[in-house]
Amino acid sequence: MSGIRATNLVKQWDEIRAVDDVSFETQQGSLTVLLGPSGCGKSTILRMIAGLEEVSAGTIQIDGQDVTREDPSKRGVSMVFQSYALFPHLSVRENILFGLKVRKVPKDVQERRLNDAARMVGLDQLLDRRPANLSGGQRQRVALTRTIVSEQPVCLMDEPLSNLDAKLRAEMRDEICTLQRKLGLTMLYVTHDQIEAMSMADQVVLLQGGKIEQHGTPAELYEAPQTTFAARFLGMPPMNILAADQVEGAARMIPKVAGTSGSWQIGIRPENIHIAAKGLAAEVGAVDYMGAETVLRLKLGSQNLMARVNGRASAAPGETVNISWKAQDVHLFDEHGIRRTG
């Protein structure tokens, strides 16, 4: 068992609490994504688990062992940095073998691991190059290979794809997932990109302001967001959040829940809004045609909302359309932005 367990983790910088009482647990061999906007403390959590940042309070366990004050090199973790942290003066081969040489792994083992890993990620032709002569994707692969040869059970990734272009990012996402499964790594992956989180994660830990907003599978986060923040952070375009009492004539489209008050909010995913023959009248502000789908920016009274329809929409800006949604597609949030169910 090489899962990670963080308990009541706190990081205090003078006045600022970058990480505020965070607890979560990950299973061995699973991929957990720490997701959140920049400054939410996700990288700090990762660095604390790596041992690069001191823990102000709380404990970290890896594989059942308390490693809160353990030296980084003895925690059984490897790490891929956002900047890849390749040594610019060393060849790809030397970069990959750096850790093994430090740990005095026998020469023949070094060679075998290097060759296996390099073939796995397609670097075998580039071993004698310097990092400066590699493309962004190749550098990323070198960094990955470094963690593969280290054969540490836990792999930490700090926004590893943020320096790549969109096409390469999609490729590398696949590749990292495949590697993680093939090698049975316990991976903790930091990103601000919800697509990475949704497509890669077994578990997502959504963070905001140093606190955990929600922890669950991607489907749980998407289908049952616990807060309005979670609701709007996941999904593209984000969920429409409307003040319940300002949606007139929609009473039958809002589920009845005991204790509902006027300051509650309703959330509806853009894809759950339908253009219908009858329903609420909304004015079309703009039409964003994306090919397979079209996003309509609508004005419903004084509130803005977005609707996603398949293919090309017939509506044009300035027109009025009728919209409706099913009561079961509505998410209810109370005055504090917390999810309520009936």
Added chain:
Amino acid sequence: MRLSQDQMKHVHGWLLLTPAAILLVSFTHYPTVATLINSFFSKGTAIRPSRFIGFDNYRSMAEDPIFWKVLGNNLWFALGTIPTSIALAIAMALLVNRAMPGRSFVRMAYFTPTILPMIAVANIWLFFYTPDIGLIDKVLGWFGFAGHNWLGDPSTVLPAIIIMTVWKEAGFFMIFYLAALQNIPPELGEAARLEGANRWYFFRRVLFPLLMPTTLFVLINAVLNSFKLVDHLFVLTKGGPDNASNLLLYYIFESAFSFFDTPYAATLTVVLLGLLAAMALVQFFVLDRRIHYR
């Protein structure tokens, strides 16, 4: 006649180069060539005008024991100052590159010797080295050591000057190393820490190779400085006793302005220029190939 556009381009180019070219030619190239020519002529007096004597000046230089002594001194001086000051500079830079209380004060303190004028520095050290009442002898006196004439003893005078020069240069070189260290991304150190590399291993395998461009630059400066030293000697020892602390440039100065043997000074200068040129070439062509520039 009208110049074509192409020709005007050349004229503009030359006009832009002229101010710098005038300065370079009149203060660098012309003196170098004139020195070279002078070294082939005899010393002129009122009765006997200067005449061409070929390599006679070089021949008498080769027979001049003081020249060989001065050259040897300079070699020891270079060997004594350069590695020590570079090692110290790196050590100090690593120290002040870390987060620690009073960091900027320490940085400034290390740099102070560089700001001080050479003559002032020499005077301070003159006081340190003064026999019996100087700082060093006073401190040694507490431990029961007898006074020693540091600058008056041929066996201690050169080391004494070497120590002072290291003190003066290390802080200057530290600034370059500090700048270079701050350009090295901290993730490299973190990646190495995760792999279990200790500080020394990281320095040897990563930091030092990445600092090599700086080291080359510092090395060139240090070599030049070791052959350029005049002011300290002027204040401290005047090259004595018995030329034990005399260095090449000071000997040139003596030949020209104390002995008024300008052709001999010119000959020595040509040797100095030759040495410096040779070392610069070695540094650029041999060391440069082994250095990783980012």
